[in-house]
Amino acid sequence: MAEEQTSNVILGIIGGSGLYHLDQLTFVKEVNPTTPWGAPSSPITISSLPTGEQIAFIARHGTHHTHQPTTVPFAANIAALKHLGVKAILAFSAVGSLREEIRPGDFIIPNQIIDRTKGVRQASFFDGTSMVAHATFGDPFSKVFSAFLAPRVKEVLKEATGDTVQLHTDKTVVCMEGPLFSTRAESHMYRAWGGDIINMSVLPEAKLAREAEISYALIATATDYDAWREGEEPVTVAEVIKTLHTNAETSRKVASAVISALHAAVLSKEITSDVEGGMKYSIVTQPPHQKQEDREKLSYILPYFD
Numbered sequence: 152m153a154e155e156q157t158s159n160v161i162l163g164i165i166g167g168s169g170l171y172h173l174d175q176l177t178f179v180k181e182v183n184p185t186t187p188w189g190a191p192s193s194p195i196t197i198s199s200l201p202t203g204e205q206i207a208f209i210a211r212h213g214t215h216h217t218h219q220p221t222t223v224p225f226a227a228n229i230a231a232l233k234h235l236g237v238k239a240i241l242a243f244s245a246v247g248s249l250r251e252e253i254r255p256g257d258f259i260i261p262n263q264i265i266d267r268t269k270g271v272r273q274a275s276f277f278d279g280t281s282m283v284a285h286a287t288f289g290d291p292f293s294k295v296f297s298a299f300l301a302p303r304v305k306e307v308l309k310e311a312t313g314d315t316v317q318l319h320t321d322k323t324v325v326c327m328e329g330p331l332f333s334t335r336a337e338s339h340m341y342r343a344w345g346g347d348i349i350n351m352s353v354l355p356e357a358k359l360a361r362e363a364e365i366s367y368a369l370i371a372t373a374t375d376y377d378a379w380r381e382g383e384e385p386v387t388v389a390e391v392i393k394t395l396h397t398n399a400e401t402s403r404k405v406a407s408a409v410i411s412a413l414h415a416a417v418l419s420k421e422i423t424s425d426v427e428g429g430m431k432y433s434i435v436t437q438p439p440h441q442k443q444e445d446r447e448k449l450s451y452i453l454p455y456f457d
């Protein structure tokens with residue numbers, strides 16, 4: 152197993168559709184680790200901030216968008232980031248809006264998820280091992296991280312766009328399987344269920360981050376109104392792409408404006424306090440019944456198996 156330990160990389164960024172790189176950072180190196188869960192979506196870029204601290208960036212669908220939402224190697228991505236030393240992940244995602252007031256171009260920091268994936272993605276690091284673990288997931292995003300993020304993102308959006316781009320918080324994201332978009336009936340049903348936005352990729356990413364004891368927050372960027380609006384055409388990729396590039400530009404501005412503060416908040420543990428140590432008492436299988444090979448595999452991401 153290739154060792155790519157860079158322990159001072161404590162903050163990771165995951166870029167979604169349209170966000171394949173960050174800017175205003177100094178390139179340090181690219182790493183391409185092989186994890187016990189396989190290879191990540193793309194090489195991980197390590198960059199440094201003006202203050203010298205390093206951060207990691209990975210493009211969720213690969214640098215050239217070659218991974219479908221269903222087959223993104225989520226476990227490898229999260230494992231690789233954790234093994235580098237990452238304690239907090241800021242993820243970006245392009246989403247459809249299920250609410251009139253969330254307009255294409257708007258930013259959203261959600262606090263809940265409805266799982267509409269179809270059980271075909273590996274959702275736990277413990278799958279296929281001799282161990283059973285049940286992590287707490289009632290609040291799927293780190294509350295302290297999201298609360299830290301919201302006022303800062305709001306301020307950057309105001310500076311960068313005036314009042315054009317609104318930030319919405321405490322919203323529910325529906326994660327569907329895809330890759331086809333929803334039917335109109337599904338889109339109406341998600342609204343009736345309380346869904347506010349929809350994507351295809353926050354799961355199992357958020358679950359795996361939780362199991363790896365990584366504090367995880369999402370900045371979602373709306374690209375379309377999905378399929379629920381009567382008298383309007385349902386979403387197409389062409390429509391998504393129209394907004395995607397502007398959203399990615401704004402996301403880069405947001406990322407570069409908040410990264411330093413986030414890095415400091417990871418260092419001080421301000422935004423990692425609600426997940427750190429969370430798996431210690433989540434593993435039900437007792438050590439005498441844990442296979443050695445599984446302990447070694449899990450030791451790649453968690454400290455309890457040395």
Ligand SMILES: CSC[C@H]1O[C@H](OP(=O)(O)O)[C@H](O)[C@@H]1O
Binds near residue numbers: 220
């Ligand atoms: C390009 S539209 C559908 C695609 O966009 C979102 O990707 P990401 O979350 O990585 O930004 C959505 O989840 C779908 O994968």
Ligand SMILES: Nc1ncnc2[nH]cnc12
Binds near residue numbers: 247327
């Ligand atoms: N309408 C939509 N449904 C699912 N994922 C999306 N990503 C962007 N728009 C989307």
